[in-house]
Amino acid sequence: METLSYILQQLINGIQLGAVYALIALGYTMVYGILRMINFAHGDVFMLGAFFGYYLITKLSLPVYLVFLLAMIGTALTAFTIEKIAYRPLRKKSAPNISLLITAVGVSLFIEYFFSLKILFSPDYIAFPRPFEVESYDLKFFVITNIHILIFIATFLSLIGLYFLIYKTRQGKAMRALALDAEMAKLVGIDTERIISFTFMLGGALAGLGGILYAIAYPQINVFMGVMPGIKSFIAAVLGGIGIIHGAVLGGFIIGISEVFVSAFLSSTLRDGFIFLILFIFLLLRPNGLFGKRIEKV
Amino acid sequence: MHRESFFEIVNISVNYGVIKALTNISVKISEGEIISIIGANGAGKSTLLKSITGIAKVNDGNILFQSQDITNKPPEEIVKKGIAMVPEGRRVFSTLTVKENLELGAYFIKDKKIIKENYELVLRTFPRIEERLSQPAGTLSGGEQQMLAIGRALMSNPKLLLLDEPSMGLSPKITSEIFQLIEKINKERGISIIMVEQNALMALKTSKRGYVIENGKIVLEGSSGELLQNPQIIKAYLGA
Ligand SMILES: Nc1ncnc2c1ncn2[C@@H]1O[C@H](COP(=O)(O)OP(=O)(O)OP(=O)(O)O)[C@@H](O)[C@H]1O
Ligand SMILES: [Mg+2]
Numbered sequence: 001m002e003t004l005s006y007i008l009q010q011l012i013n014g015i016q017l018g019a020v021y022a023l024i025a026l027g028y029t030m031v032y033g034i035l036r037m038i039n040f041a042h043g044d045v046f047m048l049g050a051f052f053g054y055y056l057i058t059k060l061s062l063p064v065y066l067v068f069l070l071a072m073i074g075t076a077l078t079a080f081t082i083e084k085i086a087y088r089p090l091r092k093k094s095a096p097n098i099s100l101l102i103t104a105v106g107v108s109l110f111i112e113y114f115f116s117l118k119i120l121f122s123p124d125y126i127a128f129p130r131p132f133e134v135e136s137y138d139l140k141f142f143v144i145t146n147i148h149i150l151i152f153i154a155t156f157l158s159l160i161g162l163y164f165l166i167y168k169t170r171q172g173k174a175m176r177a178l179a180l181d182a183e184m185a186k187l188v189g190i191d192t193e194r195i196i197s198f199t200f201m202l203g204g205a206l207a208g209l210g211g212i213l214y215a216i217a218y219p220q221i222n223v224f225m226g227v228m229p230g231i232k233s234f235i236a237a238v239l240g241g242i243g244i245i246h247g248a249v250l251g252g253f254i255i256g257i258s259e260v261f262v263s264a265f266l267s268s269t270l271r272d273g274f275i276f277l278i279l280f281i282f283l284l285l286r287p288n289g290l291f292g293k294r295i296e297k298v
Numbered sequence: 299m300h301r302e303s304f305f306e307i308v309n310i311s312v313n314y315g316v317i318k319a320l321t322n323i324s325v326k327i328s329e330g331e332i333i334s335i336i337g338a339n340g341a342g343k344s345t346l347l348k349s350i351t352g353i354a355k356v357n358d359g360n361i362l363f364q365s366q367d368i369t370n371k372p373p374e375e376i377v378k379k380g381i382a383m384v385p386e387g388r389r390v391f392s393t394l395t396v397k398e399n400l401e402l403g404a405y406f407i408k409d410k411k412i413i414k415e416n417y418e419l420v421l422r423t424f425p426r427i428e429e430r431l432s433q434p435a436g437t438l439s440g441g442e443q444q445m446l447a448i449g450r451a452l453m454s455n456p457k458l459l460l461l462d463e464p465s466m467g468l469s470p471k472i473t474s475e476i477f478q479l480i481e482k483i484n485k486e487r488g489i490s491i492i493m494v495e496q497n498a499l500m501a502l503k504t505s506k507r508g509y510v511i512e513n514g515k516i517v518l519e520g521s522s523g524e525l526l527q528n529p530q531i532i533k534a535y536l537g538a
Contacts, residue, residue: 170405177391177402184389186373187351187382189406189454 009142010264011257016148016217018256019155023210024233025240025248026162027079027203033179033243034199037097040104041082043230044111045204049075049211050128050221051121057131064131068154071212072205079204080197082107088193108230115223128219151213158206159249165202166245175199179243228272232259235279241292250290254278302365304329304490305458310359310369312342312349312514319345320514322359325492327458332484332491334501334522336535337511343494344386346511347460350492351383352376363458378406382456386463386494388447392436396427399435399446403453412455419487420449423479441472445479452483459483461493465500473497477504498535502526510535 024046031039052071056062062070086107090100116123135146166172174195178185185192214229215221236255240247255275262274283289305327312320320342327333337343348354350361352373361369363379377383382403391399400420404413421428424445430438435446444464451459464480465473477500484491495501502508502522510518510531518525525531 170401173394173398173402174405176394176398180391180393181389183353183373184385184391185402187353187377187385188402188450189374189377190402191374 005141006264010260012142012144012148014257014260015253016151016256017260018253019151020210020214020217020252021229021233021236021256022249022252023155023158023206023213024229025236025252026245027207028234028237029240029242029245029248030175030199030203032237033245034175034182034196035087035091035100037087037100038104038234039082039087039200039203040101040230041086041107041111042079042203042207043226043233044108045075045079045082045226046207046211046214046229046233047221047223047226048078048111048115049208050215050225051115051211051223052208053212053215054126054128054221057129067131068209068212072208075208075211076201076205079200079207083197083200088196112223112227121223123223125220125222128215128221130216130219147217151217154209154213158209162202162206162245171195171198232272232275235275239279239282239289241289244289244291247289247291303362304331304364306362307346307350308360308362310349310356310361312345312354313357314345314354318514319354320349323511323514323516325509325516327490327492329457329490330484330488331507332481332493332505334493334495334498334505334508335511336495336498336501336508338496338534341511342514343511344462345514347383347385347462347492347494350376350381350460374406377454377456380455380457381460382451382454382458383460384444384447384451384462384464386466388440388443390435390438390443390446390450393434395432396435396438396446397431399450400427400453403450404455407454413453416453416455420452423452423483424449440467441469441476444468444472444476448476448479448483452489456489458490458492461491463494463496465495465497473500480504498531499526 024042027042028039031037049071052074053067056067056070086103087100090103115121132146136143166175174185174190177188177190178192178195182192232255233252236251237248239254240249240251258278259271259275263271266274303326307323307325309322309324310320311318311322323346335343335346345354349356352371352375356369360367363381368376368379391402400417404416407413426442427445427449430442435443438446461480464476468476480491480493481504483489493501493505502525505522507520508522508525509516510525518528518531
């Protein structure tokens with residue numbers, strides 16, 4: 001009984017972490033889907049979400065829902081700006097994907113070190129003030145907190161919203177068309193640059209949400225906090241089949257749950273190494289990821 | 299006096315890097331007319347249509363549509379002006395449903411009523427598409443995909459329709475069905491059509507006039523009747 005409830009407890013914690021990874025992974029996969037590029041700066045957008053949340057709470061002491069809303073708008077605009085300044089000019093020149101990739105790495109390093117400046121976020125670890133008191137509810141087999149509940153509900157609602165947007169709206173139809181055939185999308189009159197901006201903003205908002213939720217769950221923030229979750233979420237996206245929305249969601253949960261279980265039952269030092277091992281074995285079995293069918297045309 | 303033309307390509311050249319794909323090409327079409335452009339593999343037929351839609355960059359010369367210079371305008375602007383493209387290989391959005399593909403054809407149209415009218419008209423023209431509306435477009439047969447690609451283009455209510463090898467990979471029976479539909483679209487709706495084809499016989503039989511393109515140059519032009527009688531054409535394209 002003891003072990004069972006311990007396992008259940010770890011599962012709840014794993015789902016919580018996985019939800020955050022899923023939110024980040026969606027941005028990687030959507031951008032990959034339409035541009036075939038890896039936006040390496042995406043993990044830093046997640047970090048900015050946490051910091052925007054921090055300032056909105058400490059400096060402006062706004063109500064919780066406004067903190068979320070404004071931080072997400074902030075990261076959406078950040079992602080929009082990154083695309084506009086760093087990636088679009090290269091795409092206009094039909095730069096090869098490797099140039100875009102290295103630019104993304106550059107943007108990532110720039111954000112991390114620029115915001116490390118003492119007058120900005122500083123390189124220190126900062127305690128994140130939770131916008132509400134933590135409450136736990138003992139459900140006999142496991143304990144669930146209001147943080148768990150917040151993360152589950154926020155992620156669930158975002159996923160429903162995202163699915164509605166992608167599969168039921170005109171904008172979403174344009175996104176899917178662009179992902180399949182950019183030239184044909186233009187030929188039917190889709191302003192593809194606008195859809196690309198929109199996709200970055202959508203991914204940015206979801207990463208920003210992930211950033212605040214993560215900071216609330218693990219309340220210490222730092223300019224480099226986006227690096228590992230960024231890489232793990234990217235792994236999640238690849239694991240699920242990059243470019244495939246539900247693949248990123250499932251991949252996020254697989255990585256989050258595995259990470260928590262490895263920490264709990266094996267060793268927390270091995271945790272990150274294990275994630276890569278999972279990816280490696282997984283890709284040997286399914287080279288295109290869980291839901292990926294064909295080999296990508298390059 | 300120069301009469302305003304409906305659509306005219308004036309002396310255009312297109313290069314892909316050092317490759318000269320088109321040299322000094324001029325093509326004209328009047329309103330309601332249907333013309334064909336024939337030529338062998340690699341002659342530059344697709345490039346010609348791509349230069350109209352803004353996919354291929356025109357290095358020299360002009361493209362005029364309804365007395366507007368549309369040279370090198372981006373594709374999403376061209377379609378709004380009333381020129382719709384049915385590209386080589388149809389290029390339906392394979393994982394989207396047939397209905398979604400049609401809706402995307404009218405992407406830039408805001409008026410729901412007009413979209414609905416176009417939609418009903420397209421379904422009446424292609425009843426075979428109507429039975430498959432909720433199916434992913436990639437699961438349609440080649441002929442059905444061609445109909446869908448034409449239907450998608452018609453959703454934008456074009457004045458000029460560009461067809462790149464509509465018969466590609468289709469059986470003779472389906473090919474003749476497609477050509478009949480093309481003729482019908484031209485006759486009943488007065489839409490002007492520029493058709494690129496390797497199937498010279500069918501194309502010339504369907505169109506009023508034709509151009510023959512070789513190595514990026516127009517080498518012959520005339521009424522379809524004349525071209526069908528031309529010994530050079532018979533030898534090179536009609537496989538007699
Ligand atoms: N994107 C491109 N980059 C470089 N060269 C190109 C490109 N597209 C076409 N070409 C070249 O331009 C020439 C004309 O090609 P185009 O596709 O217009 O021919 P086509 O007449 O449509 O042939 P087909 O009947 O095989 O479709 C060819 O020599 C082709 O190799
Ligand atoms: Mg061609």
